[in-house]
Amino acid sequence: MAQMNMIEAIRDAMDITMAKDPNVIVIGEDIGYFGGVFRCTDGLQDKYGEHRVIDAPIAEGGIIGAAIGMGVNGLRPIVEIQFADYIYPGFDQIVSELAKLRYRSCGEFFSPVTIRTPCGGGIRGGQTHSQSPESIFTHVSGIKTVMPSNPYDAKGLLISAIESDDPVIFFEPKRIYNGPFDGDPDKPSVSWASHPKGEVPEGHYTVAIGEAEIVREGSEMTIVTYGTLVHVAIAAAEATGVDVEIIDVRSLSPLDITTITESVKKTGRCIVAHEATRFGGYGAELAATIQNDCFYHLEAPVSRLAGWDTPYPHAFEWQYFPGKKRMVAGIRKIMEAAA
Amino acid sequence: MAQMNMIEAIRDAMDITMAKDPNVIVIGEDIGYFGGVFRCTDGLQDKYGEHRVIDAPIAEGGIIGAAIGMGVNGLRPIVEIQFADYIYPGFDQIVSELAKLRYRSCGEFFSPVTIRTPCGGGIRGGQTHSQSPESIFTHVSGIKTVMPSNPYDAKGLLISAIESDDPVIFFEPKRIYNGPFDGDPDKPSVSWASHPKGEVPEGHYTVAIGEAEIVREGSEMTIVTYGTLVHVAIAAAEATGVDVEIIDVRSLSPLDITTITESVKKTGRCIVAHEATRFGGYGAELAATIQNDCFYHLEAPVSRLAGWDTPYPHAFEWQYFPGKKRMVAGIRKIMEAAA
Amino acid sequence: MTRESRLHIPQPAARPGDEPDFSYLHLSPAGSVDKPAVDARARDIEYLSHDLVRVLDDDHSAKGPWDPKLDAEKLHTALRWMLLNRVFDERMWQIQRQGRISFYMPATGEEAVSIAQAMALRHGDMCFPSYRNQGLFMYRGVSLVDMMCQCLSNTRDMCKGRQLPIMYHSKSGNVFSISGNLGTQYPHAVGWAMASAIKGEDHIAASWVGDGSTAEADFHYALTFAAVYQAPVILNVVNNQWAISTFQGTAGGERRSFAARGLGLGIPGVRVDGNDLLAIYSATIWAAERARNGHGPTLIEHVTYRGGPHSTSDDPSKYRPKNEWEKFPLGDPIERLKQHLIHEGYWSEEQHEALIEELKAEVLAAWKEAQKYGTMTEGPWLDPASMFDDVYEDPMGRFDGQRRRMLELEENGGDT
């Protein structure tokens, strides 16, 4: 076992798959010689050369489009989009091509592209370096959407994504690259070194795409969340003393609905939480399904906790971010409502 | 009053606003000399000239980007995107620019662009001419999203959109351009001529963006829907004999949640329906909000009825389309569940 | 508005009712354009993007340095496939008009592009076609029956009923799946070619877009990546003068040729007579050799004319003179090759008529067979549940329920 932060875990996943399969390549902006603006590919070009760790022109649609073609020709491309906020110029290639290729050609052609991209706020990035557009991708048939909340899952899920013949959008919540974060910006930052999920096995292992994880067992309420908010939920649960069960969705599509509904049927109460804006967010899908599947077990409506429906403001990150305060208030409210 | 189909109503809205305000211009592919592949701009270039009804290069992102700049310079551009399936190359300009401009410049700059685009299936268009991507846009802060279900609303809403200083994505369900359609492809097609909503006042009037309409009153169940499915819901309700209240959402964002929740509180049962794929679709937002706001009035879970989570297949439109059969079965199921 | 607009609005030379006018087309005499070495520097061969590479002269002889000197057999082959393409399109058009398929797009007048290039490329080279490249599929071994079954969305449809007619694909033929979204295949071709180079293979890629589609982002992406990595790829722009209702000037063709689009990135452009099979063949061989020898991408503009409507949904009489095609100075590619064969003594009018009849019969036979696998109105039918297949390699759990529900409804349904 090694201690890794999420950046190291992500790098390790790429390193291991590249060592194992000469067809795995990485392409993106500043990811080669420089090693990426978040250092996720640091050292990979030294190790695998410029022909497999490729610095690309600043053209997200071109990178994704070219990667699709590479995938059709037998490579297994990992694309880095520097910020999730900059994935939109590649949106048509993702939605119309990457997602549809297998379907429209009945499996004759497909392209096993993995798109990695850092998302979320809390790093003073302003509205163009803080977005969480995951829900948009979950609505698109033909791609899978994943977001890990810790180094262990990051490595295991990324290896699964790279090895999968289906295209995967792999969101990396950048606020927790270096350590778990419970939503309180005034506390000294913690590192993954002291966190059990910072213990990452060396070598190859996978975390299956499509499986949620119960990260805290509880009987009174279920919080369904993913990414940075997993840590916020844990802190909030502890702060309230309510016996909360917390589920880290991890894989947004495919969704492990069974684990979630079993939990909610047990607890009878549910909060769905994410950092992305609320309206039309992924939480809507979760809440809509949970209320449908668990209706007769619910003691209170399924509640949603999310970023406000405005762009992420530079100055007011902590008023915007659905942090511990809001989560605590949300838990209390549900407990009262249901009482 | 004139009888108009949706195409004529949409054209009339543009005609009226263009006549009134010299700053209104139209730009899009094949919309000038030719009058548009669906004829929505037919005659407008003759009337207003090539400098206001502008044939554009095939570059959706360029059209939207240029329209934004025109809007900043005092024009009021109406953009036609030939099919909603082809809006994705313009996605970055919509999400990152059009939607954010007012916010990021604190109102100093804004661009009153209206983007019209035909959506939905049922015309044998296959998966690249049948999509309904509305939910993706409703998740984006800074734009409004609208979809009319009839000529009267189409004209009134489009005039509102064009005159609004906020950007609006205006989806036109092309299956009902020429007549209402209840989901049964085997019935002879009906025209708007015999439909009350085909009666369209001449001249200027508006339908406010942000107001839903109760198109059928009922007491036993509420169907919340929009676009083509409004007509399917009416037919299905009639076929079952259940006293269904049907709400045409019309304006997806902003959403008139009050009209909806009042209805559901009254009926205690709700189906949310749309043609778009279900997972992460707009129905999720509706269902999530309705179950939250009406929880203590619900006798059954809020049920969703939508396109399957696969791309729209050319050969199986009617197995894919959430038509009358499915709606009837859905209504029955809810009535039984609640019994 | 108070003041007069000063915006420049591009204007086609002729609209319905006007005399066709192709004076805007710069033409070079057949045989007049030099043929450089394949390792020539892009900047030394800019003339190729302005002049027009032509081999077939008005007197039906083949002229000049670009003459590929094809033997009679090759010429026969070329003629046969172009004719097949034409006859096939005509039949499919009719079939659509009879309401037996939902949609169709002919390549009428542009057949030389697909056939010449299919012949000039090697089988291992990968093609990324547009929707007017049916000739590529034919030449590369997709049977007429299979193509018709695709258009019928029937039980033998290679697309299992998922795609509009004409959206073919052929893994064994190395022809990529056609997309409805214009131009998206261009960066795929470049990426494919990059992968070929990375793997040290010498297969190249080729892709095709229309003049109108050059305005899309993917055109720029593809050119940029091809130039940066010197990808072994041939990027073709089929300038058939029209993009549905807008003429090539609306896509930026008023001032410079489409062949010139890559010059600013150092990509040489070759402007070729798109109705001259020999010229296209030769230019393609030249570009392929460049690519295979590490000299990078080439952009080929094929100057041709969209002889038919854009698609079965289109009515070109609304926006261009009815007789424009007749007046197109580069003629009809089939007629021109036929006359060349006759001129060379390899062919006769009688043989030509006989060949047409033979191909018509072949197409008709294919159509008869194709219908056995189902039509829009008659079975056998595909299983509609197949719409849940191939969305993913590993189907999503939620598809099970949806598939079940769909089949239930198919069987029992609502009561109406």
Next chain:
Amino acid sequence: MTRESRLHIPQPAARPGDEPDFSYLHLSPAGSVDKPAVDARARDIEYLSHDLVRVLDDDHSAKGPWDPKLDAEKLHTALRWMLLNRVFDERMWQIQRQGRISFYMPATGEEAVSIAQAMALRHGDMCFPSYRNQGLFMYRGVSLVDMMCQCLSNTRDMCKGRQLPIMYHSKSGNVFSISGNLGTQYPHAVGWAMASAIKGEDHIAASWVGDGSTAEADFHYALTFAAVYQAPVILNVVNNQWAISTFQGTAGGERRSFAARGLGLGIPGVRVDGNDLLAIYSATIWAAERARNGHGPTLIEHVTYRGGPHSTSDDPSKYRPKNEWEKFPLGDPIERLKQHLIHEGYWSEEQHEALIEELKAEVLAAWKEAQKYGTMTEGPWLDPASMFDDVYEDPMGRFDGQRRRMLELEENGGDT
């Protein structure tokens, strides 16, 4: 892989530890490039996209047909604003390093671009800047205090705390709002210019992107629309040799200049010494006159060097030689203009030093004032509820509840 990759990977001339090497830069002697009439046809002036328009010579004199012959006052003005830009950037860099703003991006080494062009354009002309054009905002009347307040996200922040530092906008100055998304402003500029032409006005638009950003789709869209409609616009590419860690070859600059990118659409390109204020000024006047007289768009490439790190988040010593800027053959734009003024007898070292001190004091005073409106750590504070304003003109109903909830939490919050 079994075989060796053949992919071409562009390589910068020098990496950390190497000697800087700018031999790849094609330089023309000052004064040596002809100046054509503003109505020259694009194809007759292609040399402008290859040669380098320069006025300031090594001996500090101004030479040749592009010399704008600015009077002493104008030259002083130019020097002053460039210096102010430099001094401002230096101070803001420091301030960021002290943790008092979150982020910063300097224009060090590129100041001539913004200042020369701001001076050459008319006030009614609209600028669509990139994030390195702070000089435009300064010259067009945005006060240093206002710029600093933006960077501080304080109560006087023109962006009300919504945007990263440096994302200025100025309606009164006719400078557009800066976006975080590269290149998006390019089609806006073209659309704005089209609208100006439609309205029959003679204002023109100008926009700026970096060398790296030319690979984005919006670059292509803008060029295409500008060419098609002959929009009155100046499209600038500031080629500062680097795009974060990738050199300009990664964006396709290895074979042709960025100025050449529009040639294939008939857009003339002018490659100008980006560290020569006089050359830029003159090229801009020329391009503006073209645009205003209906001759359409011009692409100007400014050959310069990014003297500083990409931003405060960057460490260029990781990817390029530390002393590259020193060895850049076009020098420092401020030093060059200063020497020219001295050479002309308009200026002295002493005056220069005094001016720097004056500007430093001005900037310091502005900083003192700016902080009064709040800093990251000290009040006064903006109202956080303002984050719900300006998303729409008519705020959405759902914002009421969200705003209320947010304020409640601010006041009472959870109990932790």
